[in-house]
Amino acid sequence: MANKLITPSVIAKEALMHLENNLVFANRVHREYKKEFVKVGDTVSIRRPVKFYAADGATLVKQDVEEGNTAIKIDQRKHVGWEFSSQDLTLTIEKYSERYIQPACITLAQVVDQAVASLYKKVWNSVGTPGTTPANFAALGSAAQRLDEMAVPAKPRAAVVNPAAGWTLAGGQTALYMADVAKSAYREGTIGDIAGFDTFRSQNVRNHVVGTKAGSPLVNGANQSVTYQSIASTGNKQSLVTDAWTASSAVLKAGDVFTIAGVYAVNPVPGEGTTGKQVMPYLQQFVALADATADGSGNATLSISPAIITSGAQQTVSNAPADNAAITVLGTASTAYPQNLCFSRNAFALVTVPLIMPDSAAFKAQESHNGLSIRVVKDFDITNDKEIIRLDVMFGVEAIYPDLAVRLWG
Incomplete structure (x- = not known):
């Protein structure tokens, strides 16, 4: 009679429970966008909040509505599969869970958590x-x-x-x-x-390995700033032209943090008037969004975030960098931290979505709860008298508001 307890719905419920219980990062991020996706590769745009400043006096001052967005793509598919003999079907659900489902879901939870941590x-x-x-x-x-x-x-x-x-x-x-x-x-x-x-x-x-930082990098050209309208549809990022790196070398890794001499952070909440936000007493930090390699002349164009916006409600810095402003990269070259x-x-979002259920599989189930979804499918290998089972998750992760997070280096 114990055999009848091992139904696909029970396995899926057990798997979902173990998956959620073993998540750390993923249990503390936003998980409310799952209904907007259908299949792998789908992308949804998430609106970023509008910011305004307080105008002075009785005369109406109209402000541009600057609404940006961030995209999340469902691009990760992970599974754990195994097989067992027919005799194992006589195990109770507790033992079955302990021997198979729990370790499989621990593995899946690890890869989901690592994906979130990599943000x-x-x-x-x-x-x-x-x-x-x-x-x-x-x-x-x-x-x-x-x-x-x-x-x-x-x-x-x-x-x-x-x-x-x-x-x-x-x-x-x-x-x-x-x-x-x-x-x-x-x-x-x-x-x-x-x-x-x-x-x-x-x-x-995650450990981050700092790039080689080869050379004495400088900003190449003054007034490299953008307007919020120009980058609103592509995320809070821009290109920064630099030089004085060591020629023909890989100089930065995606995730490297750096500052630019004379470019300070600002209070993100707009205050009164249009004269600019309150300047903070420390340099604005930027992150390289992609690996960068200098050309034969030591020039490199960096993809960076946040974008350098010098005015308006979405202002990010005190001022645009000067030509030849020094760039300082955090950490020791080629060292992991x-x-x-x-x-x-x-700050971060995890989206898991239900997978399509195979028509030919008789033993199948899918469970979704609290922003998580997992599918179980089982088939029989008649030649070797083996049951083959797999657990699948499909998901995407994104830093939807990276300005709501801080890296604490170790």
């Missing part, structure tokens, strides 16, 4: 010291401060750090006077709330 490459704001493991409240506090300065909502915020940082931070919690918090940190390694972040550790935190992430839920 660090689109985040430009960063804190911490490359090569130094975050070890205390001040480390996460610096990330919280940067999010505050960038007008990111205080809740919900999450921080996901690698095991080295996680266990160090957990040990630091034991020094707290609050007995229950200290006991949990010491016995279980649970990190809890630090600096307003719901804090977790995960082995899926953990990219812990601190973020608001809406």
Whole structure:
């Protein structure tokens, strides 16, 4: 009679439960766009918020409505498959779950989480010291401060750090006077709330290898700024012409963070009038969105984010860079650093969508819940008396609002 418990719907429900329970990054990001997709390759555009400034006086000042968008593409398909003998069908659902479904879903959860964690490459704001493991409240506090300065909502915020940082931070919690918090940190390694972040550790935190940074790079040409209207339909990015790299060399990796001399960050929330936003006391950070290679003359055109916008409600910097302004890349050349992430839920999106069910398969089921979807299909190999089963997920990830996240270097 135990055999009858192993139905496709039960397997799919068990698989979905284990998948969700083993997600870390993916359980703390936006997952509400799934209904807008149909098949692999579909893309949806997500509207970015409009910003206005406060005009002075009684006379009406009309402002342009500048609404941009970000696209999410469903381009990742992952599965786990295995086979078992007919005798294994007599196992109870609990044992079946333990031996097959749980390890398969742990593997799927790992790849989904890694895909979300890899979105660090689109985040430009960063804190911490490359090569130094975050070890205390001040480390996460610096990330919280940067999010505050960038007008990111205080809740919900999450921080996901690698095991080295996680266990160090957990040990630091034991020094707290609050007995229950200290006991949990010491016995279980649970990190809890630090600096307003719901804090977790995960082995899926990505390492970033800095480019060679070969040369003494400079901005090549003054006034390299754009208007928001010109980049609204392609995301918050632009091309930056540079020179003085070492000729004919790969100089930057996608995800490298750099600053430009004399170009400062601004308060993202517009204030009164059109004279510009409040300038922050630190240089604006930019991220390279693609690998860059210098040509034979040491010139390289970089794809960067955020775009250099010097005025209006969507202003991102204090001013455009001057010709020959020095570029400084964070980190040591060709060195790997953990990219812990601190973020608001809406910084990143995960979209999983139901797969088409095969007509020829008799044993099949699909379960969707809480923004996640998984499919199970089983077939029989009559030659070898084997049952073959597979679990599939189809998804896409995107940094929809990378300005709501901060990289905490380790």
